[in-house]
Amino acid sequence: MALRIGIVGTGWFAGKHAEILAGTEDVEIAGIVGSSKNKGDVFGIRYDAPGYESVAEMAEAGPLDAVYICVPPMAHGEIERELIERGIPFLVEKPLGADAELPQDLLGFLRLKAPDLVTSVGYHFRYQDNVRKLKEALHPGRIGMATGLWMGDMPQAGWWRRQESSGGQFIEQTTHIVDLLRYCAGEVEEVQAVYASRFPDEEWENTNVHDIGTVTLKLKSGAVANISNTCVLPPGAGKVGLSFYAREGLWEWTPGHLTSILAEGERRTVEETGNPYERETEAFLHAVRTGDKSGIRSDYADACKTQEVTFAALQSALTGRSIKL
Ligand SMILES: NC(=O)c1ccc[n+]([C@@H]2O[C@H](COP(=O)([O-])OP(=O)(O)OC[C@H]3O[C@@H](n4cnc5c(N)ncnc54)[C@H](O)[C@@H]3O)[C@@H](O)[C@H]2O)c1
The missing domain is CATH 3.40.50.720 (NAD(P)-binding Rossmann-like Domain)
Structure with a gap:
């Protein structure tokens, strides 16, 4: 049926x-x-x-x-x-x-x-082949650092531009990168964020979300990550990704590819295919x-943990304090 x-x-x-x-x-x-x-x-x-x-x-x-x-x-x-x-x-x-x-x-x-x-x-993104490969290759205890980006333009939707409606870029959009970090490297225990409005009202009407921000995250494993985002770019000039720096090598993930650099001369890039x-x-x-x-x-319970991290980042940016989860 x-x-x-x-x-x-x-x-x-x-x-x-x-x-x-x-x-x-x-x-x-x-x-x-x-x-x-x-x-x-x-x-x-x-x-x-x-x-x-x-x-x-x-x-x-x-x-x-x-x-x-x-x-x-x-x-x-x-x-x-x-x-x-x-x-x-x-x-x-x-x-x-x-x-x-x-x-x-x-x-x-x-x-x-x-x-x-x-x-x-x-x-x-959790359903992509390159994320499955990344998760298989990485051992959370061997990761030193991770750096992530969601650099883009200001979305058109009116609700996206209002803090009270969308929660802001880190909660609304960059959440994907935070979620991938958790999925591949384990849970986050502390966050510290700096956000700002670099070009308020310059071009985007009725907007009160921050347009730049950077968040430092301490993971339970002892690893440290930084995830930055902006929506000041002109349309089409974006960059999204997450890189891991581990004892075994460097992995650079983007939605469209995964590159691993394990040693001198050992560089491999695979393109993503399929529909997640x-x-x-x-x-x-x-x-x-x-x-x-x-x-x-x-599932809902797991996604709540990602939400906790992205909301803690906002709290940190607003108070100037680091937030323990
Ligand atoms: N996973 C992804 O790749 C991805 C991509 C795009 C959007 N999204 C998410 O999907 C959600 C919607 O985004 P969108 O791009 O479709 O936005 P949109 O602005 O195109 O559409 C939102 C729709 O929700 C409707 N709506 C608002 N309140 C409602 C309510 N109480 N009951 C019924 N309908 C209501 C609006 O009328 C509108 O039709 C957002 O949370 C966004 O983050 C996810």
Whole structure:
């Protein structure tokens, strides 16, 4: 029988997931929750799926096997609560919220009401081949340092530019790099951050997020990392990556490649192929069908730890103090 999947959100990433779901065998898009029923209806035409005003309304209209949540950080809370209450599995896009408190509350509610519920979080880099290779090659105890970057331009979405809506670049975007650092090198125990607004209001209207920042992270292993980000660049001039400096050599990861330099003359680059979003959906739907969650590489509880780190960085930047986790 086809799995009946609901989608919450009608924006860019809801579209990306909807296209993958529509091309997946034995999956039916059952309904779309938009910020209005009309927005859901319009988005759903392509998939022959009706729009709804809320998750409750969609769930009451017919059985749901799972829901994809693709809304901006400030819109989380009620959506997850409703799904947990009803025992409906969900895949939620990162980040889990604009702060760390709400995800922690939701995690508590999840553990109380539906501890075995299948959840997945959209840290899609974890599903890349080059990340699998990186994780296999690295031994957390042998890593000296890591340096990460998310250097880009100012996104168009109005919500992204507001601190209270998105949480800022480190929480909204650079979270991917923090998550990869945790995935490959282990947990973070302390963070210290410096953020600034270098060009406030120069070109971007109604913006109050910091546009530059750098975060130093102490890992439980004893390793130290630095992750920097900016959104001052012109479109198309970006750079994203994470490098590890270990006793065995240097690994440079970017979304499109992995280079390892193990000794003089031992330099190898592999290009990334394949679609991590499809693999993410495959693993999630397999878990929904069978209960086997082993293919899910980031669940709600794990993603809460990434959220804790990115929110601690904001607290550090605002207070000027280092924050222990
Ligand atoms: N994993 C990735 O690579 C990746 C890439 C892009 C975006 N994302 C994440 O996906 C999320 C959405 O981003 P986007 O680019 O689609 O944004 P977007 O601005 O294109 O779309 C957001 C949508 O959410 C809707 N919305 C807002 N509040 C809602 C609510 N309470 N109920 C229902 N709908 C609501 C808006 O109307 C809009 O349609 C963000 O958290 C973003 O970080 C992840």
